[in-house]
Amino acid sequence: MHRSIEELQEKAVEIRKKILEISAIAGGGHLGGSLSMVEILVALYYHAMRYNPKEPRWPQRDRFVLSKGHGILGLCPILADLGFYPEELWQDYGRLDSAFGMHPNMDKIPGIDMSTGSLGHGLSVGVGMALAGRLDQADWRVFVLLGDGELDEGSNWEAAMSASHFQLGNLVAIIDRNGLQVDGSTEEVMALEPLAEKWRAFGWRVIELDGHDLHQLVEALDSLPPANSTQPTCIIAKTVKGKGVSFMEGKGEWHYGGLDEEHTKQALEELERSHPGRR
Amino acid sequence: MPQGFFFNVLDVDKFATRDVYGKVLAELAESNRDIVVLTADMRLSNKTNDFAKVHPDRYFDFGIAEQNMIAAAAGMATCGKIPFVSTYAAFASLRCAEQIHTDIAYPNLNVRILSTHAGLSLGDGGPTHHAIEDIAIMRSMANMTVVVPADAKSCAKAIEESVSYQGPIYFRLGMGAEPLVYKGDFDYNIGKANIVREGSDLTVIACGICVMAAEKAARKLEKEDISVKVIDMHTIKPLDTETIIQAAKETGKIITAEVHNIIGGLGGAVAETLAEHGLGIKFKRLGIPDVYSAIGPPDDLYARYGIDSDGIYNASKKML
Numbered sequence: 001m002h003r004s005i006e007e008l009q010e011k012a013v014e015i016r017k018k019i020l021e022i023s024a025i026a027g028g029g030h031l032g033g034s035l036s037m038v039e040i041l042v043a044l045y046y047h048a049m050r051y052n053p054k055e056p057r058w059p060q061r062d063r064f065v066l067s068k069g070h071g072i073l074g075l076c077p078i079l080a081d082l083g084f085y086p087e088e089l090w091q092d093y094g095r096l097d098s099a100f101g102m103h104p105n106m107d108k109i110p111g112i113d114m115s116t117g118s119l120g121h122g123l124s125v126g127v128g129m130a131l132a133g134r135l136d137q138a139d140w141r142v143f144v145l146l147g148d149g150e151l152d153e154g155s156n157w158e159a160a161m162s163a164s165h166f167q168l169g170n171l172v173a174i175i176d177r178n179g180l181q182v183d184g185s186t187e188e189v190m191a192l193e194p195l196a197e198k199w200r201a202f203g204w205r206v207i208e209l210d211g212h213d214l215h216q217l218v219e220a221l222d223s224l225p226p227a228n229s230t231q232p233t234c235i236i237a238k239t240v241k242g243k244g245v246s247f248m249e250g251k252g253e254w255h256y257g258g259l260d261e262e263h264t265k266q267a268l269e270e271l272e273r274s275h276p277g278r279r
Numbered sequence: 280m281p282q283g284f285f286f287n288v289l290d291v292d293k294f295a296t297r298d299v300y301g302k303v304l305a306e307l308a309e310s311n312r313d314i315v316v317l318t319a320d321m322r323l324s325n326k327t328n329d330f331a332k333v334h335p336d337r338y339f340d341f342g343i344a345e346q347n348m349i350a351a352a353a354g355m356a357t358c359g360k361i362p363f364v365s366t367y368a369a370f371a372s373l374r375c376a377e378q379i380h381t382d383i384a385y386p387n388l389n390v391r392i393l394s395t396h397a398g399l400s401l402g403d404g405g406p407t408h409h410a411i412e413d414i415a416i417m418r419s420m421a422n423m424t425v426v427v428p429a430d431a432k433s434c435a436k437a438i439e440e441s442v443s444y445q446g447p448i449y450f451r452l453g454m455g456a457e458p459l460v461y462k463g464d465f466d467y468n469i470g471k472a473n474i475v476r477e478g479s480d481l482t483v484i485a486c487g488i489c490v491m492a493a494e495k496a497a498r499k500l501e502k503e504d505i506s507v508k509v510i511d512m513h514t515i516k517p518l519d520t521e522t523i524i525q526a527a528k529e530t531g532k533i534i535t536a537e538v539h540n541i542i543g544g545l546g547g548a549v550a551e552t553l554a555e556h557g558l559g560i561k562f563k564r565l566g567i568p569d570v571y572s573a574i575g576p577p578d579d580l581y582a583r584y585g586i587d588s589d590g591i592y593n594a595s596k597k598m599l
Binding site for chain 1: 315336337339341342344346347348349350351352353354355356357358359360362377378381382385386387
């Protein structure tokens with residue numbers, strides 16, 4: 001089903017509202033990093049990716065690995081909206097035996113292709129998936145969403161080196177470049193720049209874009225080379241941590257936390273006003 | 280076979296363990312398209328090159344980047360592949376512990392880790408290249424099966440069985456030149472211990488190369504009219520507790536032998552079983568006594584730590 005950019009923007013607002021709703025049930029969550037990646041996920045799941053909610057492990061689906069597993073709050077409402085599971089599944093979020101916790105579990109949540117949580121694993125897992133797709137001469141792609149702080153982990157660079165070595169044109173790494181990690185800005189804690197040059201030097205095709213601009217995201221995903229091509233793609237998506245909620249935007253302290261009633265009300269009002277039709 | 284070799288498990292006596300798994304995998308991969316082999320700049324030393332020669336399209340050398348390789352194997356397994364990943368045991372179990380835990384064991388994926396050069400088999404390589412903690416690490420990971428073959432034949436059988444086995448497996452392999460314990464054909468099933476020799480005075484439960492050492496010690500003791508039962512406890516997890524309990528009741532004395540720290544390995548697993556079943560028998564763990572090993576030829580190290588046939592003989596005499 002083709003959706004217009006405006007429809008995708010509407011989705012992004014709805015997903016942000018759901019993130020706040022679920023975090024209230026969970027008693028908190030990784031809000032900042034979940035809000036920063038919403039448009040990226042919307043572009044992937046409502047525009048670019050191929051999947052079947054009735055058959056979550058459909059072999060011909062595109063794979064998605066949330067390497068920044070702590071962003072599960074952002075993915076959780078999307079998979080429900082698409083019909084992978086009913087919203088009831090998260091009503092006990094974080095409680096004993098819940099399918100949902102701080103990080104995704106592939107055996108408990110339909111639509112999750114890999115259990116993640118510890119940082120620096122997802123891109124390597126994606127390399128393996130892409131190699132498997134290549135062996136099967138499949139046309140599906142592997143999308144891996146990484147946090148920028150996560151790139152401090154050396155294993156990512158092992159994976160980056162191997163992806164170009166193995167010529168995995170079916171692999172797409174997307175970096176949620178919100179610029180903040182727990183201890184401060186990425187450049188203060190462990191400088192990543194020049195980041196695009198690093199990926200290019202590792203043999204990747206690099207696209208830099210505004211990670212909240214659905215026009216740019218859709219265009220980048222539409223222009224991906226075919227799955228049987230030979231160069232992996234890295235999309236560096238410049239984002240704002242806590243995007244959509246004024247008092248969270250660009251504030252590292254909202255990496256993890258919960259909102260009281262007053263803040264929740266304010267945040268929801270802001271999001272309501274941000275609907276594209278009402279701007 | 281394209282390269283003109285034929286492998287049969289009954290015909291394996293001419294191979295050392297390290298020569299076996301590459302050939303077995305090459306053979307198995309003929310009929311199973313999902314088998315893939317990954318290594319980390321070890322194709323020559325771990326002999327997976329035998330697979331690479333026959334199935335180059337299903338062979339992946341990740342360079343000296345074990346963490347990436349292990350996690351990539353997990354990714355391949357989510358897509359239905361059966362990856363056999365080979366590197367030195369020290370790197371697999373220590374450097375990649377988190378990737379094995381989080382990417383393979385937690386999602387219960389069908390990855391087979393072929394850890395070579397385990398124990399003290401890289402003698403003068405020293406503690407950086409010894410792996411004497413790996414059994415303890417691997418058996419404490421839920422979902423993980425831990426197999427320590429005693430020789431080339433049993434290694435071949437275990438690898439063959441592993442193709443249809445559900446869940447991850449850690450194969451602990453030695454340097455690869457171990458003497459054969461098994462002659463002719465024999466039953467070998469993951470999770471079921473093999474009685475190598477029946478005996479009534481004492482039981483030695485061993486794994487890996489210590490099985491042959493125990494067998495040699497038992498032969499020597501037999502000449503002194505001492506009857507020793509020898510058990511090849513090739514699967515440390517899931518542990519064949521029934522065979523342990525039976526041996527404890529039959530012989531009343533148990534010695535364990537392994538090339539591993541005495542903490543957390545086979546000896547630890549057997550001790551847990553005996554204690555939980557209220558079997559307060561005479562018991563001794565042979566292994567590396569919670570130290571980083573000296574440097575030296577493996578045989579000298581086994582003698583130093585009393586896990587060669589003389590060490591097992593002496594420990595048996597002392598217990599009797």
